[in-house]
Amino acid sequence: MDLRNLLLVTAILLPLEIAAVDIPITDSWFGGFQAGACVAITTSLNGWTASLKFSDDVHSVEIWVAKVTKVSSREYRLQNEAFNPILNVGDQFCFSFVGRVTGNVTPKITFSFNGVGDSGSVASTPSSSSSSTTRSSSSSTTRSSSSTAAPSTGGSTANKDYMDALAKSILFYYAQRSGKLPANNPIPWRGDSALSDCVPGGWYDAGDHVKFGLPMASTTTLLLWSLYAFKDGYSAAQQLDAMYDVIKWPLDYFLKAWNSNTKRLTVQVGDGNADHSFWGRPEQMTMSRPCQEVSTSSPGSDVAAETAAALALGAITFKDKDTTYAAQLLTAAESLYAFAKTSRGVFSGASPFYVSSGDKDELCVAGVWLYRATRNAQYLNDARSFSDGAYIWALSWDDKRAACQELLYEETKTSSYRDAVTGFLQTWLPGGSVAYTPCGLAWRDQWGTTRYAANVAFLALVAAEAGLNTAQYRKWGVEQINYILGDNKHNGGCFSFEIGHGKQYPQQPHHRGASCPNLPATCGDAQLNADAPSPQILYGALVGGPDRQDFYQDKRTDYIQNEVATDYNSGFQGALAAINHLVATNNFPQTNNKCPCNP
Structure with missing residues (x-):
């Protein structure tokens, strides 16, 4: 209904x-x-x-x-x-x-x-x-009612523990929580932090302690999309309750951050430069944590629209669990979207850390999810007006045009949206414009190499469910995740770029909290520069990954290859949920990774 x-x-x-x-x-x-x-x-x-x-x-x-x-x-x-x-x-x-x-x-x-x-x-x-x-929106337990049923692609045997990988990714988001932690906090080395923030709660962005609004909202939307599309994948891994619990944390934060009466949205807490000069636990921060807002006089329609998308999708997600909460989310989503639509302008206050290239992609994605939540045709019309068929470089916290095209195709079955999605994915498949490492990772950029590959793997698996090149996209998407989980040659092979998964994984993520020993020991620059495993295991975090030749250096001070961030895990976790769905429905594809793990 x-x-x-x-x-x-x-x-x-x-x-x-x-x-x-x-x-x-x-x-x-x-x-x-x-x-x-x-x-x-x-x-x-x-x-x-x-x-x-x-x-x-x-x-x-x-x-x-x-x-x-x-x-x-x-x-x-x-x-x-x-x-x-x-x-x-x-x-x-x-x-x-x-x-x-x-x-x-x-x-x-x-x-x-x-x-x-x-x-x-x-x-x-x-x-x-x-x-x-x-027409009525589909239940959150299924994919969109307008999606073409994906054909069967045969049931090969899963060759990785995708359930374990999914469970650990969820743990990473628990480790990123800011604010007052509940009694069931599963991360023993994390405690209450930043309780005096202008808006408490939410997620710390990466290995630092800034709460950046656009990547947090983008991460939340992508994670919720995976729950919407592949709920059975979470259930198969026995992680459905944990996912509901973990995703409510940023949604609660967004509700507190948006004031519909004053039309002001808090979009950042903390100063990036001051924060990055501090190495220590979030529980012991002493630097100033200024707030930044967007409003009618200081617009930020990119971050406002993305936050509205997260809230709308959150409303769909929670409608069968908590109708009152779902109504709160949708009420906030609609008012925030209206604000974003009428107060156009890109938020620049996160520069130089996060600089958005525009707001049309966020407005498009928000429009589709609001349409699915309300069936108000105006939202779908808005989304179509904001779609952009120009060349797409990647799917990321900044650029959601590929997501916009996929969602519009699911709703309309229009050939132009189908062609935009398949054209984008073609650039990522072998023979396209995206480079590959010798072991087969689609390598778009040195910053967040695994993040980009995993995001597009998730999109490919979603597109496959919509009936687009199903066998090809399933095979490619799973192979990209297989590389990340061990089908590579680092350290002799079987190296997982997800921390805590398998027998070999990164020991020195560029993450302050994980680098600190248990209290009452001190933590500072000595821990940053220590060439030793982090005292705390940052379970589930996806590190930036290898260079174009598959070379990877596990060193904390290498903040390119060892960066971790909430947005890094979002598409990766979504792809894991999709793969668990394929296993559960006997549709796991036959894969052929170039450097298979043979333990």
């Missing part, structure tokens, strides 16, 4: 009368409720007002597709925003809102366009029975 179980409102609109249709309540709790619907437009409007009337007192109404004026506690006047004054015949005006009440009150609600009459009624069937622009 659709996240809000929205009902399609069918109406015949006549001029100079007042429309009145019942609006269903889709969720309620003590002190509030959520309601919404889609109204068919059969008379063109250029500038509009509308009314919401209630059978009981409602203290306030929060809605983001209209300006709100309180007429009385039982009537609110709506007026179009600057971005939606024109409603044309054939459009669907879809909206939702939150009402605040005293106690457990669920009033009867009527909606009317002022100056327009109605001889229609509210349909009694869910929107999934109507046209494709309002």
